[in-house]
Amino acid sequence: MSRIPITLVTGFLGSGKTTLIAQLLTQPGLAGTLVVVNEFGVVGIDHDLLEASSDDTILLANGCLCCTIRGNLVDTLLDVQAQVADGRLRAFDRVVVETSGVADPAPLLGFLLSDAAVMARYRLEQVIATIDAVAGAEALERHPEADHQARVADRLLLTKTDLVTPAAADALAARLRGLNPVAPILPVLQGQIAAEELLGPGSAQDATAPCGPFCGDPSHAHEHHHHAERFSATVLHATQTLEEADIARIEAALRAWAGPHLLRLKGILPLRDGRVAILQAAMMVVHPAEFQPGPAHAAGRLVLIVEGPAPAPLLQALEGFGLERDGVG
Ligand SMILES: Nc1nc2c(ncn2[C@@H]2O[C@H](COP(=O)(O)OP(=O)(O)OP(=O)(O)O)[C@@H](O)[C@H]2O)c(=O)[nH]1
Numbered sequence: 001m002s003r004i005p006i007t008l009v010t011g012f013l014g015s016g017k018t019t020l021i022a023q024l025l026t027q028p029g030l031a032g033t034l035v036v037v038n039e040f041g042v043v044g045i046d047h048d049l050l051e052a053s054s055d056d057t058i059l060l061a062n063g064c065l066c067c068t069i070r071g072n073l074v075d076t077l078l079d080v081q082a083q084v085a086d087g088r089l090r091a092f093d094r095v096v097v098e099t100s101g102v103a104d105p106a107p108l109l110g111f112l113l114s115d116a117a118v119m120a121r122y123r124l125e126q127v128i129a130t131i132d133a134v135a136g137a138e139a140l141e142r143h144p145e146a147d148h149q150a151r152v153a154d155r156l157l158l159t160k161t162d163l164v165t166p167a168a169a170d171a172l173a174a175r176l177r178g179l180n181p182v183a184p185i186l187p188v189l190q191g192q193i194a195a196e197e198l199l200g201p202g203s204a205q206d207a208t209a210p211c212g213p214f215c216g217d218p219s220h221a222h223e224h225h226h227h228a229e230r231f232s233a234t235v236l237h238a239t240q241t242l243e244e245a246d247i248a249r250i251e252a253a254l255r256a257w258a259g260p261h262l263l264r265l266k267g268i269l270p271l272r273d274g275r276v277a278i279l280q281a282a283m284m285v286v287h288p289a290e291f292q293p294g295p296a297h298a299a300g301r302l303v304l305i306v307e308g309p310a311p312a313p314l315l316q317a318l319e320g321f322g323l324e325r326d327g328v329g
Contacts, residue, residue: 003123006077006095006112007199011130012139012146013101016159016191020130021098023191030195034092036076073097073108074115081121094199095122104145105129105152106263109282119287124280127264128198129153130188131176133160133169140175150179151231151305152264152282155198157188181233182303231263234310238300240322241272247289251279253317254286260307267302269323270294 011017024030083089099105105127112124129149132139136158139146150156156176161169173185186193242250247269254265258281265286267279276294279302280287302323304310315325 003119003121004093004095005125005199006097006122007125008097008099008105008108008127009130010099010103010105010127010149010153011101011157011159012132012136012143012149015101015130015132015136015139016157016188017098017101017130019159019191020128020157020188020193021096021191023193024096024195024198027195030094030096030199032091032093034080034095036073036080036095036097072111074111074118077118077122102143102145104148106148106282109152109264109280110285113280113282113287114285123290125199126154127152128155128157129183130157130159131172133158133164133172136172137175140179147179147231148263150176151233153180153183154266156180156183156185157193157198158185159188159191161187162189179231180305182235231305231307232309234304234306234315235326236302236304236315236318236323237326238269238302238322239324241270241300242277242321243272244277244291246321247271247277247279250318250321250323251286251289253314254279254281257311257314258284258286260284263305263307265302265304267300269300269302276300 009017009021021035025033025035077095080089080092084091099108109124109127112118112122129152131150136146140150158169158173158176164172169187176183176185186197250269258265260283262281262283265279265281267277269277269279271277271291271294274294275291277289277291279289300323302318319325
């Protein structure tokens, strides 16, 4: 059974998460989506769109399902699977989770990645953050949650650019690039974006993104480390293919070091046998590596987002596997 991809949509209060998701749901490709939201109705669902409901899960006319988080996200994700299994809920092939605007997504990623039952049925595809061009800079300044949301995202969506000058939007984009040098920044008006542009394999596996976490173009002057910042983003390039046993050793090195200082780690490492190993971690959780058939000439990358500078002993250990730091911190 193939695992169901999860896209986490994070972003500060009022930054346009609901607008984005509601717009995505109108697109035919997303008909089999289950949307999980924090509060009933936050997806702004027009009641005409509602077709049926079971417990607190509602079926929208376009075929999407929408449910509210009961207890915690892990319980909800397992519960909806149980509902599908016993026929109470129609099957779904994608999950979009709208997190609370004030939630720090890093612990949430940790919970997801650490739950074996969830990870057996689902896979974390990507994290999208909406950043409000009007209020975003202040939110980043005042709220560590907003800062974390921007740092851990695979894609940053700059919303409400119609309400600010191009110079202000550029200044915020530059700031975001400083916080998260590896995520592409996409301006989105009223949530209007083609699902294909946004969803899909996710950056951890998306070696072809124009300038994503795995941007390999040396002409892109990413600033990967910021001494003045509390956090650093470090990108390591794979200079060689690896054996499965090497991946186990890399996981062990990461486990020895993971902790609350680790906001997020994502990696795609090519193996000698043509597969790739996908690594993901957040906080103290290092999810067991997943092995997939790799795209030909997959460019291996590992991105570390940590509080403080990336620890030298870990970088040294990773260097032993041919993972070389991209740029100087
Ligand atoms: N002008 C303008 N308004 C927008 C845009 N995107 C969203 N909005 C408006 O911003 C307001 C907040 O958007 P929401 O989608 O509810 O934001 P949210 O992140 O889901 O908010 P919370 O659920 O409170 O965290 C709504 O009134 C939207 O219509 C945009 O690109 N331009």
